[in-house]
Amino acid sequence: MSDNLSSAVPAKGVVPKRRRWWRCTAVTIGILVGLLLAECVARIMFTSGPARSLEPLRAALAGELLPEAAFQRSIPQPYLLYSPAPGHRGSTGEVDHNMQGYRGWPVQLAKTPGITRILCLGGSTTYGWGVSSAQDAYPAQLMEILNEGPPGGGQGYEVINAGLPFGTSAELLTHYHFKFHYYRPDIVIIHTGGNDALAVDRGHYHPDYSHWRRPMTMPVPWGPGGRRLLQSRLAALALLPLVGGAPRGSQTLERPAGTPPESSWFPSERSDRPAFRHNIESLVKLVRADNAVALLVPFRLEPRHALTADEAAQIDHHARILEEIARYHAIPLAAFSASMIPREDWVDDCHLTPEGCRKKAAYLAPRVRKLAEGKSVDD
CATH class of the missing domain: 3.40.50.1110 (SGNH hydrolase)
Structure with a gap:
């Protein structure tokens, strides 16, 4: 009788191991669910929320579209400066x-x-x-x-x-x-x-508008690993601010305000x-x-x-x-x-x-x- 009872009692250390396993499993599932929810929230942010301005940059770096389709709907041109894509x-x-x-x-x-x-x-x-x-x-x-x-x-x-x-x-x-x-x-x-x-009135005025405009530049798509990483909007939300944010729209054509052009030739004292x-x-x-x-x-x-x-x-x-x-x-x-x-x-x-x-x-x-x-x- 005592032999049967002793065989029904778990060996010493088995219960703690099972508890640890269930605890680790629960934590892992919780992390995965949390990441999934965070990814859903990030996708909403990229679609219609505060991160929407980052979507053109993300899509361009991920190689999902031609960059010009998102950046001022235009492409660079050598003598036209830029032109509709x-x-x-x-x-x-x-x-x-x-x-x-x-x-x-x-x-x-x-x-x-x-x-x-x-x-x-x-x-x-x-x-x-x-x-x-x-x-x-x-x-x-x-x-x-x-x-x-x-x-x-x-x-x-x-x-x-x-x-x-x-x-x-x-x-x-x-x-x-x-x-x-x-x-x-x-x-x-x-x-x-x-x-x-x-x-x-932007300062450093030049009639060729070089005090204001610059050649349009397009972001170069990342390599295969980076492209896969950017499929995650959560990862993109963390990474894109590190590479310059969202150079979208007219920002791709504008020089930083208050910076003189590389070639300064128009006299600053002229008011016209x-x-x-x-x-x-x-x-x-x-x-x-x-x-x-x-x-x-x-x-x-x-x-x-x-x-x-x-x-x-x-x-x-x-x-x-x-x-x-x-x-x-x-x-x-x-x-x-x-x-x-x-x-x-x-x-x-x-x-x-x-x-x-x-x-x-x-x-x-x-x-x-x-x-x-x-x-x-x-x-």
């Missing part, structure tokens, strides 16, 4: 940039006889930064409106959206000279002035800021030399904008420069007014909803038609 897909998943490197449907380099070709130069307000589809940007809607009339038929129109996100008059000039000149447009709409205004006027006048001369007609359209701010008083004043000043150039050189001006756009059609300080772009296009359409017919535009 060919084949870029928008938020809807559709291809938003054609393979010629601009937004919307491509056109053949050679013009179709009987078709009036219109080139829309500008920054993000021409590109249509506030709309998800290229067909909602004002150039595409302008083409649609123009081809709806006049009643009884008439000439056809094609419109090229040469808008460049964060583009200035410097890029408009180089993009026309080195690229869009070869498309031989009949009418060139020049809608600009907002981004140039940001260059005025000649770049914008010089660039636009040079652009207009090129357009006219190509037997095309330029139409100037000032940049406008939403009336309730959040810019500083100095920034808004500079934008107004650049609009007046366009008006002066129009008067002096007898260039058509479409004095587009911000009051024409209802509050609900503004996305932010300067970008428009699809309906806002429609209103802008509707304002420009009759003026473009007059120019195509050889008539004057009085604004």
